[in-house]
Amino acid sequence: MTRPPPPSIDAAPRTGNRRALAVLAAAWLVTSLVGAYAAGETARRDSETVLARQSENAAALHAAVLRSELEKYRSLPPAMATDADVARLLQEPDSTDATALNQRLEALADQTRASAIYVIAADGVTRAASNWRRHISFLGADYGFRPYFIKAMRDGAAEFFALGTVSGKPGLFLARRVVAPDGRALGVVVVKVEFDALEAEWRSSGEPAYVADPGGVILITSVPAWRFRTLRPMDAASRRLTLADQTLGHGALTPLNFRTPADGRSQIVEATVDDAPRPWMHASAKTATPGWTLHLLTPTRGAIETAVANARVIAALIITLVFGVLAVLLRRRQQTAARHRAAETARHDLEQRIVERTRALSEANAALNRQIEERMRAEASREALRDELVQAGKLAALGQIAAGVAHEINQPVAAIRTQAETAAAYLERDQAARAARALTRIGDLTARIGAITRELRAFSRKSEPGLAAVSVNEAIDGALLLLGGRLRQAGVRLIRNKDQDVVVMADRFRLEQVIVNLIQNALEALEGASSPVITLSARQDGDQVELIVADNGPGVSPEIREQLFTPFVTSKTTGLGLGLIISRDIVAAFNGELDLRPAENGAVFVMTLRSA
Known part of the structure; x- marks a missing residue:
């Protein structure tokens, strides 16, 4: 079939199409610039909000860790202030040996990993200290001028952050007044x-953290250079007061090289x-210590810019895609009229x-259905053949065990005859009890013969x-009932774990057939x-x-082992090589496996079945 050529497009529609495409391109350029700027600013605000929330959570976590660290130590001064040995030392310093304390x-x-624990008498002299063995021992040192001593003696308790006069290391001093029973202040x-471990932990996180007091002086920080610097410039009077209170050098109390937000917002x-100057997200959180504020700088790592x-x-x-779709739709609309006639012809051709x-x-489907029917008939024939093969295997096994079963039946029959003669003799002598016992044994022997024949019939039944x-x-038990005679005639010792x-x-009689086959092979x-x-x-x-x-026989040779479950492969002179094939098919029908397991002596056959 010959398709008609597409219709021609004259010059006037072409000019209109070019003008429409130019307008569309200009609109795309303006919309892209405006949309990209608006999307960037929105993403900037969202990224800053997410980063601020993460920084606030991290600051709260740092504050909780600091609170936990301080609470552990705040319980020590009240406990030691009520200690009897401490009170005794302060009341009788000359007659009390401080070694034990x-x-x-x-x-x-x-x-507790405290830097130092020490006891100061009312006169300001240290009477006992945890560092009494060290060269920087506080024993005998006069701390009466220290603000924490003065405030504790006056108010009962004090907390003060400062440099140690002996160690020169910064730390928080927690003081508690020791009171005698009469209310007199003893010391x-x-x-x-000290917060060295906590500061090291903050430092390892890669997020600078620092704690400032109410005056804006940094006390605890993961950046050592920031210690005792200020969040904002201080006037001369505040600077002199802070230097006097904190016993710092004159190089301290200079403001940081950046502005810390004072409104508390991230x-x-x-x-x-x-x-390395770079942008950080600042967040702050209050601590358990009044006036202390924890500040945290979280690196942006270029996340906002990205x-x-x-x-x-x-x-x-997206804007380009939208305008591209619009351009494609416009182009398609322009081509719709030209393609209509060609589409109509193509539709008839397609039909x-x-x-x-x-x-x-339809012809292929009919041929496929015929093949499926042939496959189904072949599968049914294969299943019937397999069942016949299983039954043939049963009958072949019966032929091999017939002699043993005959021997098993002959013995009870002979015993029955003997017991019958014995019962008749007892009856002639008028010994009814003994005759009854002989007749009972005849019944037991008859039951044994019946059990053997029932098992034989069940085994042979298809x-x-x-x-x-x-x-x-x-x-x-069923398999051994059929093979017990052969085992005893052959003098084979049977070891069984019951x-x-x-x-x-599984199927009871087919499972017995596999067991009989394996025992006969053995x-x-x-x-x-x-x-x-x-x-x-x-x-x-x-x-x-x-x-x-x-x-414990000679086992299976390597040549036979390679093809053990191949039809017509056997090491027996009279065997057909089908017994193990039948057995494996039976076990496979049980969704199990039959295999030969390697062993040093003899042959070991393993049936793996699903537990019921």
């Missing part, structure tokens, strides 16, 4: 807390850390092709495959052995049960 303070400082117990600041750039790019791409393809698919819960011990009975999903392998032994065992591993049949 020094040792207690030393042990307590080691346990002060002081615990010095915002971006430009700070120099490690000689978010702004990504937002602008995405906005530009014809659909009819032809439908016919071809059964429909079906899975049910089967006791492994019962299946083994302590634990396990239940598997019997044939043990012909001529000096001390033949067959071992039967079963063990459960989770939802799997392993039934093991092992012998």
